[in-house]
Amino acid sequence: MNERHPVSQRLPVLAWASAHYALLLIFLVCVLIEGVLQGADFGLWGSPRWRGLTYQYAGFWRGLLDNWQPNYAAQPVVMFGSYGFLHGGAGHLLVNMITLISLGRLVIERVGQLRFAVIYALSLLGGAVGFAFLSTAVQPMVGASGALFGLAGVLTGWEYTARRLAREGIGPVLRVLVLLTLLNLIMYWAMGGNLAWETHLGGFLAGWLAGWWVRESNHHP
Template identity: 55%
Template sequence: MLWPERFHRSQILNLWFLVAIIVLCCGVEATLQIADWLDLGPRLRATAYENGGFWAGLLRNWQPNYAAQPYTMFLTYGFLHGGLIHLAVNMVTLWSLGREVIARVGNWGCALLYFGAMIGGGAGFAALATGPAPMVGASGALFGLAGGLLAWAYVDRYTLQETLWPVLRAAAMLVTLNLVLWWAMDGQLAWQTHLGGFLIGWVLALLIDPRARTSLDLL
């Protein structure tokens, strides 16, 4: 697939946004894990999910725990995870995708894409989810980063008159991944969040940087 220019060694220090998100997410989960080990976890984790998770019912007729909850949950859900494995997979993915986004549009561009896709993921879940369970995790934002990278790859390849097959192949792999995970998790995967994040990420990426890049590495 076609990606932005490779990182130079000096650019590694310019990843403050990724570091901040990873530290925050890990700090939240570490607090909940410690509470679990001290037998405070069931209540503390439940409280965190109750107040920070994304509850689609709050956009209908449910009573919120605090007045701003129907609005803040569009961001707070992305900093909560369902355990260490969920956190680890998402943070490794963030580090991988986020570096490529920063290489193209910098930390502020990455932040705009990340949080915009997080909101889009929440909107997708609100519009398409039918169950009462809450949704947590950074994957909506991560699919937004993936959508943004694919949008840029599409524009770059189209401008260079290169085949679009690598973009289509990557999109098909994302669809396949969701289907496999949905089956493996017995339908508990928040694919609606992934879809919403991906679509908003694609659109936002073309608004943040609509210009094609002609100096690219083929990986």
């Protein structure tokens, strides 16, 4: 038997979705891509080769900035954004999407959807630049972590600015920086060195810098 819910119970969900559609779009694209690849991995459709081919065409390959031959002419440019919508499995996706919702909504509530999208894009690009300059890996880099560390960076930067203007101590900001550093060290150890910390650093710095340009506003476009 179908259960009917009052309109008043449904509207808050719709209102939240309407106020966070930029975040939800990123979420849905990431989930859809990984869902298709998961199904292919388990033989539900397509071919198990789909994941490897997807990484081959859309992952970030450091070698393409040197003398590697791209699969298509625009790949060395496209990969600076496409890598952020791919993930290394369901666990990787789950952690990143929880972080996306948690941090993304905080940024949207402070600057609105358009500015959130700008910050996210700049952080995604910053993560790729960090990996390009600091990494020597021959494996592809995938994941939204660069952009997510960018969201952490802009929130931390805003907190730093607010405290300096209020002439308050920056102890809480320093604690966040220490915690993020420890988090990366622990993940680097747990993953046997297969952590793109360069992407995290690049994204965080890009997000912090974006906070100086994308000012806070009470208006939510």
